[in-house]
Amino acid sequence: MSLSQEEIDACQEAFREVDVGRRGNINVWELRIVLQELGQNPTDKEFFEVVSTVDREMKGLIDFTSFLKIVASQKSVRSIWSGDSGDLVDAFVACGGNPDETGSADVDKIVKIVKTDFGLDVDIEAIIDTLDVDGAGQLGFAQFKEMLTAS
Template sequence: MPDLLNPEELSDEQMSTFRRHFDSFDFRKEGSILTTDLGTVLRACGQVPTEAWIRERIKVVDPDGKGIVEWEAFLRLLKQSLVSGNPDDELLESFRRFDQLGTGQIDSSQLREILTTLGDSLSPEEADELISDADQLGTGKISYESLCRTLVYGPD
């Protein structure tokens, strides 16, 4: 598993993945994304920023309020997010709290409720898409360790 806590040594594969996510929101193909998409792109890169963290960083990267984040500024923010804590450990601990039997799995309906109601919640559609990807066998049970790895490091 890549060491995401050393952002100065991002692998070519990581940089390519991050750039791909960034570019997927660069609708004008000008090397920038809208500030309103910043959280979504960071999350696509495996980060778990809070809305407050995002708002504070937008003030830094877009001080004139144009609503744009350039690639280099995004990369700096991503690196800040990477060194601010291990999201894998934080996510695992969060899911463990809901795993009362210690099975390493979470029920898809419970996961949907968590994703759509707690913290920086997802829309029902986003939650359903994530759950569908995580429960490819359709068992209704999701390994939260596997889910966390996918969320943080991307699909295998």
């Protein structure tokens, strides 16, 4: 999910407020403050996963480009499980389920969307394994919703 120019401008303003030394980067603790100022409150697990995708060398510093990737990633994740059942149903349908919440979401499609399309560094397979107890490679709507809301 991309960010609008308005959102980018708000991100830039929030980033500058925290980057008082104009170093061009912020540390992970400052990152959490900026995300909270932008109304995003990822769980500790989500925060670590997102930071690890942009700070592969584990230096603890995030530049503005990486920061925008994090905000866009959080926006994508939140739009799916923000409580808007329409978005949740749309995501379920995109993975093979039916609009009336029947049928099943295909786990291979889920993995592809999470790993390839969204580029998230989440151990989605482990989450799915806990929900797909019969190993059929399919999740019903309740299981799909649980997968997205698990923290």
